[in-house]
Amino acid sequence: MKKLAIGCVGLLVLGIAGIAAVPYVLSCISGTVTVAAEGFVAEREQVERLVEVQQAVRTRLGLRAADLERRASQMPKPGGGQSAAPAYPPSGSSGLARGEGPR
Secondary structure, eight states, X not given: OHHHHHHXXXXXXXXXXXXXXXXXXXXXXXXXXXXXXXXXXXXHHHHHHHHXXXXXXXXXXXXXXXXXXXXHHHSOOTTSSSOOSOOOOOTTOSSGGGTOOOO
16 A cells, blocks of 8 residues: 555656646747747748849849840750750861950
Protein backbone atom coordinates (compact mmCIF):
# COMPACT_ATOMS: atom_id res chain seq x y z
CA MET A 1 0.00 0.00 0.00
CA LYS A 2 2.92 2.29 0.78
CA LYS A 3 4.35 1.80 -2.73
CA LEU A 4 0.99 2.67 -4.28
CA ALA A 5 0.82 5.91 -2.27
CA ILE A 6 4.39 6.85 -3.28
CA GLY A 7 3.53 6.14 -6.93
CA CYS A 8 0.40 8.29 -6.75
CA VAL A 9 2.31 11.17 -5.14
CA GLY A 10 4.99 10.87 -7.85
CA LEU A 11 2.38 11.02 -10.60
CA LEU A 12 0.76 14.00 -8.90
CA VAL A 13 4.11 15.86 -8.79
CA LEU A 14 4.77 15.07 -12.46
CA GLY A 15 1.29 16.24 -13.41
CA ILE A 16 1.71 19.54 -11.55
CA ALA A 17 5.12 20.09 -13.18
CA GLY A 18 3.62 19.34 -16.59
CA ILE A 19 0.77 21.76 -16.06
CA ALA A 20 3.21 24.43 -14.88
CA ALA A 21 5.33 23.91 -18.02
CA VAL A 22 2.43 24.39 -20.45
CA PRO A 23 2.54 28.24 -20.45
CA TYR A 24 6.30 28.18 -21.06
CA VAL A 25 6.00 25.74 -23.96
CA LEU A 26 3.14 27.73 -25.48
CA SER A 27 5.14 30.96 -25.26
CA CYS A 28 8.06 29.28 -27.06
CA ILE A 29 5.80 28.00 -29.80
CA SER A 30 4.12 31.39 -30.13
CA GLY A 31 7.51 33.10 -30.44
CA THR A 32 8.55 30.66 -33.15
CA VAL A 33 5.34 31.25 -35.10
CA THR A 34 5.80 35.02 -34.81
CA VAL A 35 9.39 34.81 -36.09
CA ALA A 36 8.30 32.60 -38.98
CA ALA A 37 5.49 34.99 -39.88
CA GLU A 38 7.85 37.98 -39.77
CA GLY A 39 10.29 36.11 -42.03
CA PHE A 40 7.48 35.39 -44.50
CA VAL A 41 6.49 39.06 -44.55
CA ALA A 42 10.11 40.09 -45.13
CA GLU A 43 10.43 37.60 -48.02
CA ARG A 44 7.20 38.86 -49.55
CA GLU A 45 8.42 42.47 -49.33
CA GLN A 46 11.69 41.46 -51.02
CA VAL A 47 9.79 39.76 -53.85
CA GLU A 48 7.53 42.80 -54.28
CA ARG A 49 10.61 45.06 -54.39
CA LEU A 50 12.26 42.78 -56.96
CA VAL A 51 9.16 42.94 -59.17
CA GLU A 52 9.13 46.75 -58.89
CA VAL A 53 12.80 46.95 -59.90
CA GLN A 54 12.26 44.57 -62.83
CA GLN A 55 9.32 46.66 -64.05
CA ALA A 56 11.36 49.86 -63.72
CA VAL A 57 14.22 48.33 -65.72
CA ARG A 58 11.79 47.12 -68.39
CA THR A 59 10.25 50.61 -68.59
CA ARG A 60 13.65 52.24 -68.95
CA LEU A 61 14.70 49.77 -71.64
CA GLY A 62 11.52 50.39 -73.60
CA LEU A 63 11.63 48.79 -77.05
CA ARG A 64 15.07 47.38 -76.37
CA ALA A 65 13.52 44.99 -73.80
CA ALA A 66 11.60 43.18 -76.54
CA ASP A 67 14.79 42.92 -78.61
CA LEU A 68 16.68 41.47 -75.65
CA GLU A 69 13.93 38.92 -75.02
CA ARG A 70 13.94 37.89 -78.69
CA ARG A 71 17.71 37.47 -78.68
CA ALA A 72 17.62 35.51 -75.41
CA SER A 73 15.00 33.13 -76.81
CA GLN A 74 17.28 32.41 -79.78
CA MET A 75 20.18 31.35 -77.54
CA PRO A 76 20.73 27.60 -77.18
CA LYS A 77 19.40 26.06 -73.99
CA PRO A 78 21.93 24.57 -71.52
CA GLY A 79 22.18 20.81 -71.72
CA GLY A 80 20.55 20.68 -75.13
CA GLY A 81 23.60 19.06 -76.68
CA GLN A 82 24.69 22.28 -78.32
CA SER A 83 27.54 24.45 -77.18
CA ALA A 84 26.35 27.47 -75.23
CA ALA A 85 29.38 29.44 -76.48
CA PRO A 86 28.53 32.27 -78.88
CA ALA A 87 29.41 31.79 -82.54
CA TYR A 88 32.16 34.28 -83.44
CA PRO A 89 32.89 35.30 -87.02
CA PRO A 90 36.02 33.86 -88.60
CA SER A 91 39.29 35.49 -87.66
CA GLY A 92 39.95 38.74 -89.50
CA SER A 93 36.33 39.40 -90.51
CA SER A 94 35.25 41.27 -87.39
CA GLY A 95 36.39 44.68 -88.66
CA LEU A 96 38.83 45.07 -85.80
CA ALA A 97 41.63 43.88 -88.07
CA ARG A 98 40.90 46.80 -90.41
CA GLY A 99 41.29 49.28 -87.58
CA GLU A 100 37.63 49.77 -86.88
CA GLY A 101 36.67 50.17 -83.23
CA PRO A 102 33.85 48.42 -81.43
CA ARG A 103 30.37 49.57 -82.23
